[in-house]
Amino acid sequence: xxxxxxxxxxxxxxxxxxxxxxxxxxxxxxxxxxxxxxxxxxxxxxxxxxxxxxxxxxxxxxxxxxxxxxxxxxxxxxxxxxxxxxxxxxxxxxxxxxxxxxxxxxxxxxxxxxxxxxxxxxxxxxxxxxxxxxxxxxxxxxxxxxxxxxxxxxxxxxxxxxxxxxxxxxxxxxxxxxxxxxxxxxxxxxxxxxxxxxxxxxxxxxxxxxxxxx
Amino acid sequence: xxxxxxxxxxxxxxxxxxxxxxxxxxxxxxxxxxxxxxxxxxxxxxxxxxxxxxxxxxxxxxxxxxxxxxxxxxxxxxxxxxxxxxxxxxxxxxxxxxxxxxxxxxxxxxxxxxxxxxxxxxxxxxxxxxxxxxxxxxxxxxxxxxxxxxxxxxxxxxxxxxxxxxxxxxxxxxxxxxxxxxxxxxxxxxxxxxxxxxxxxxxxxxxxxxxxxxxxxxxxxxxxxxxxxxxxx
Numbered sequence: 001x002x003x004x005x006x007x008x009x010x011x012x013x014x015x016x017x018x019x020x021x022x023x024x025x026x027x028x029x030x031x032x033x034x035x036x037x038x039x040x041x042x043x044x045x046x047x048x049x050x051x052x053x054x055x056x057x058x059x060x061x062x063x064x065x066x067x068x069x070x071x072x073x074x075x076x077x078x079x080x081x082x083x084x085x086x087x088x089x090x091x092x093x094x095x096x097x098x099x100x101x102x103x104x105x106x107x108x109x110x111x112x113x114x115x116x117x118x119x120x121x122x123x124x125x126x127x128x129x130x131x132x133x134x135x136x137x138x139x140x141x142x143x144x145x146x147x148x149x150x151x152x153x154x155x156x157x158x159x160x161x162x163x164x165x166x167x168x169x170x171x172x173x174x175x176x177x178x179x180x181x182x183x184x185x186x187x188x189x190x191x192x193x194x195x196x197x198x199x200x201x202x203x204x205x206x207x208x209x210x211x212x213x214x
Numbered sequence: 215x216x217x218x219x220x221x222x223x224x225x226x227x228x229x230x231x232x233x234x235x236x237x238x239x240x241x242x243x244x245x246x247x248x249x250x251x252x253x254x255x256x257x258x259x260x261x262x263x264x265x266x267x268x269x270x271x272x273x274x275x276x277x278x279x280x281x282x283x284x285x286x287x288x289x290x291x292x293x294x295x296x297x298x299x300x301x302x303x304x305x306x307x308x309x310x311x312x313x314x315x316x317x318x319x320x321x322x323x324x325x326x327x328x329x330x331x332x333x334x335x336x337x338x339x340x341x342x343x344x345x346x347x348x349x350x351x352x353x354x355x356x357x358x359x360x361x362x363x364x365x366x367x368x369x370x371x372x373x374x375x376x377x378x379x380x381x382x383x384x385x386x387x388x389x390x391x392x393x394x395x396x397x398x399x400x401x402x403x404x405x406x407x408x409x410x411x412x413x414x415x416x417x418x419x420x421x422x423x424x425x426x427x428x429x430x431x432x433x434x435x436x437x438x439x440x441x442x443x444x445x446x447x
Contacts, residue, residue: 137277141278
């Protein structure tokens with residue numbers, strides 16, 4: 001095949017990460033800090049330290065995932081009795097009440113999506129570090145999904161916000177937010193940053209030197 | 215090729231010093247930046263820009279990423295949706311979202327009540343995050359959209375449009391009002407067992423603003439904006 005695989009990098013061009021304008025990169029440009037001529041954003045062929053940064057954020061998110069799920073997220077006081085709920089016990093509560101759709105929404109948004117996101121990111125990181133040539137397109141699609149679904153994990157935090165605001169009738173009933181709310185928000189924010197710091201172009205960078213699968 | 219190709223950013227200590235853009239750098243740099251080329255943001259495949267039919271979509275042949283769309287009247291429609299969204303959003307923030315009736319007690323809450331309550335319970339971080347994702351990010355996002363689109367409509371180039379458009383793109387993932395709406399619906403189901411729920415005016419306004427804001431985002435094509443800006447003074 002030809003000497004290059006047709007990427008901008010091979011053609012010594014850089015696409016701006018913010019406005020997508022393609023510019024010619026001067027030789028040895030990576031040593032300089034360059035700005036896009038149209039929007040002024042720093043020009044980089046690949047996101048800076050993508051793999052290292054994503055690993056750091058993923059590991060931090062995994063660490064915080066435990067307190068987020070083990071500690072109570074809400075504390076409900078009704079007529080003197082206090083009930084503490086974790087994310088999982090909230091799901092179980094809905095199942096017991098027969099609210100399957102709501103149980104599913106909470107389970108998917110709060111438990112399944114963060115885990116899925118973290119496992120996809122770990123798999124992508126490992127595959128990129130091993131310069132794997134398999135399933136490039138599928139991995140890119142997985143990354144795209146990871147980027148899109150992350151925000152929906154915030155649902156539980158918003159539910160707590162609404163409950164805390166509404167259920168505040170003194171001795172009758174009162175809802176307080178638990179410590180897990182903070183840990184859980186941190187997990188969502190960290191995984192969002194992790195997805196943003198991963199550079200999917202790295203998946204395709206081994207295209208030139210590796211064997212061409214498909 | 216080095217000179218004039220791109221502005222260099224010099225770093226002095228931690229401060230970044232950017233050269234001021236020339237007044238009409240689009241024309242002066244036309245030979246160096248390649249407007250006819252596109253590099254796929256997800257796989258870096260270099261492609262030539264091709265005109266596509268109206269309402270058409272151009273995808274990357276290698277990874278299927280949507281490279282660009284041809285949206286008819288992109289800026290006009292975005293402007294209309296953004297204005298409608300902003301008005302509805304203001305109504306949604308001021309009027310109560312939900313009311314809750316326990317016997318004779320009626321509690322009504324707006325979004326700000328919840329944020330304030332979280333703050334007073336010592337969860338400052340969570341409270342700040344909800345404030346950012348449900349109020350600050352959406353409002354700034356629409357504000358920037360209007361800031362760019364209104365002058366553009368009259369053929370003018372807004373001041374520091376480069377920063378506004380970069381901000382617009384950076385803020386997009388942090389505007390989570392549609393997720394908040396799902397949260398409101400879930401809590402309605404949760405509370406329905408305990409007390410009577412009264413949907414407030416704010417809830418309907420919020421629902422409307424979400425539709426308008428998501429539509430504005432979907433309809434605004436930044437590629438069109440940049441191309442139009444290049445023709446402005």
